[in-house]
Amino acid sequence: xxxxxxxxxxxxxxxxxxxxxxxxxxxxxxxxxxxxxxxxxxxxxxxxxxxxxxxxxxxxxxxxxxxxxxxxxxxxxxxxxxxxxxxxxxxxxxxxxxxxxxxxxxxxxxxxxxxxxxxxxxxxxxxxxxxxxxxxxxxxxxxxxxxxxxxxxxxxxxxxxxxxxxxxxxxxxxxxxxxxxxxxxxxxxxxxxxxxxxxxxxxxxxxxxxxxxxxxxxxxxxxxxxxxxxxxxxxxxxxxxxxxxxxxxxxxxxxxxx
Numbered sequence: 210x211x212x213x214x215x216x217x218x219x220x221x222x223x224x225x226x227x228x229x230x231x232x233x234x235x236x237x238x239x240x241x242x243x244x245x246x247x248x249x250x251x252x253x254x255x256x257x258x259x260x261x262x263x264x265x266x267x268x269x270x271x272x273x274x275x276x277x278x279x280x281x282x283x284x285x286x287x288x289x290x291x292x293x294x295x296x297x298x299x300x301x302x303x304x305x306x307x308x309x310x311x312x313x314x315x316x317x318x319x320x321x322x323x324x325x326x327x328x329x330x331x332x333x334x335x336x337x338x339x340x341x342x343x344x345x346x347x348x349x350x351x352x353x354x355x356x357x358x359x360x361x362x363x364x365x366x367x368x369x370x371x372x373x374x375x376x377x378x379x380x381x382x383x384x385x386x387x388x389x390x391x392x393x394x395x396x397x398x399x400x401x402x403x404x405x406x407x408x409x410x411x412x413x414x415x416x417x418x419x420x421x422x423x424x425x426x427x428x429x430x431x432x433x434x435x436x437x438x439x440x441x442x443x444x445x446x447x448x449x450x451x452x453x454x455x456x457x458x459x460x461x462x463x464x465x466x467x
Contacts, residue, residue: 210313212336215321219311222263223325223332226256226309230294230327235303248297253277256293256309264289276415288314288441292415296392305329308393312418317441322422324397333397335422341400342426348401350429354454356462359405361387362395368410369446379462380408396420396449400427406459407449414441424449430456434463 210218233252240248257275264273268289272282275291282288289311294300296307309325324333333348335341341348353359361384363369370377381387384406388395393416398404400423409417417431417439424431431449433439436456439447448463450456 210320212339215313215336216334216342218267219313219321219323219334219336220332222260222311223309223323225263226260226293226311227325227327227330227332229256229259230300230307230309234300234305234328238301240301248301249277250294250297250301252300253294253297257291260291260293260311274415276413286316288317290314290415290418290441292419295416299392306390306392306394308397310393310415310419312415312422314418314441319418319422322419322426324393324419324423326394326397331397333400333423335400335424335426337422337426340426341423343397343401348427350399350424350427350451351402351405352452353405354452356383356406356455356458357385359384359386359451359455360403362390362398362404362407363387364390364392364395364407365410369408372410376463383462393420396424396431399429399449399451400424402427402451405451406455408446408459408463409448410446412447413444414439417443417447420447420449432456432460434460436460 238250257277271287273289274280292310295310300307305328311323313321320337322335333343366389395407421431434446
């Protein structure tokens with residue numbers, strides 16, 4: 210599909226998801242827990258069902274992979290990847306920085322990434338070969354090349370601390386400013402030039418496949434902790450960085466225990 214179609218479709222699906230999410234947000238809602246103890250709500254399920262239906266109405270022969278309902282179709286050629294609420298714990302606790310993630314891949318190659326922030330009214334869009342945008346305006350990463358001077362976000366800090374205490378200690382000594390965070394929004398902030406690097410942990414494909422086109426379309430880099438480009442089969446930690454120099458410094462730091 211061409212860039213104009215991808216842009217139009219991505220924004221349309223994100224707008225539908227935002228309206229539904231805002232209707233559920235800060236309202237009483239039933240919560241259940243998956244086998245890994247991650248929460249799921251009726252809102253997660255409703256948004257994914259709605260997004261699946263909207264995609265299949267226009268592209269009935271496309272495949273869909275979603276966090277809540279798995280994969281429909283072969284997933285070989287045209288694949289949409291949905292995380293209906295990226296940050297369900299944020300959503301159910303009234304924190305507005307949960308997101309909606311949507312990726313589109315052709316033959317395994319990410320062509321579109323959407324980071325929707327329903328409460329903030331922001332839609333970040335990355336299309337392969339085009340500049341990334343926020344609400345239609347072009348965005349660009351920072352020019353920061355020195356980790357010591359960087360604004361660094363650490364996602365899932367308690368998990369990193371438990372699994373890699375030496376890495377965690379190094380991260381706590383890195384950057385001029387560091388913040389703890391969760392979910393997709395730090396990567397959007399990086400794409401928009403507000404944040405220089407994000408170290409993230411314990412991700413599934415539906416957590417990161419939409420992030421790459423946005424970060425890369427803004428001029429940044431997103432890889433695994435070992436510097437490889439993550440694909441549909443990957444599960445694990447990732448890095449987003451504004452510049453190659455900053456990315457290389459983080460890869461070196463993160464190899465302490467990897």
